[in-house]
Amino acid sequence: MAEADTKRSPDQCQALTEDGERCSRPAQDDGFCYQHDESDSTVSDSQTVDEREQDDDQNAQQRSRDLSVDMTAEEKTDPESVDADVDTDHEEIEGVLAVRKTVQSTATELIGREFDGVSEIVPTDDGWRAIVEVVERRAVPDTQDIIGRYEIELDEGSTIHGYRRLDRYRRGDTAEFE
DSSP, X not given: OHHHHHSOOTTBOOBBOTTSOBOOSBOOTTSSOSSOOTTSOBOOSSSOHHHHHHXXXXXXXXXXXXXXXXXXXXXXXXXXXXXXXXXXXXXXXXHHHHHHHHHHHHHHHHHSSEEEEXXXXXXXXXXXXXXXXXXXXXXXXXXGOEEEEEEEEEETTOOEEXXXXXXXXXXXXXXXXX
16 A cells, blocks of 8 residues: 555655545646645655655654653662751651662672662551562563563661562563553
8 A cells, every 4th residue: 555655646646644644635727626726735745655664763763762861860769878867857758768689789799689779668557668670581672582580578777677579570571561
């Protein structure tokens, strides 16, 4: 069907619509329908719709890469830059920061796998529960890495009392979470 769109037929308008598709209305003598004229973008002989779609795909992929780099840089926080002794109005925030720092600094040694991130920290009746992710198996591409999610239990003083694996998943497999 895309191939049919790229061929210029004398009876089809040669203008492109706002979403980049070729206008499907019949053309008048000038090659345009009643709604379009020479000032509108047109399907040109030098660039087919397929080429235009490839360019759009490449631009979208580049934008995605640029955004993911920016988001990754924004989301990552250096554990050393987190000051658990910060004066805050809420002791819970101070506690969360202390738990996060403890979990980040000890998860690799405790679980025996490379630490990847903290996905959850919540207070419990006995202290804190943190959910961390570790890389259980590296792969190329990294979207095929096997990630393990672990629950770590801590007391109110951020001392670790235990941990357990909750599940495993491939880094690129988000179907379960969507």
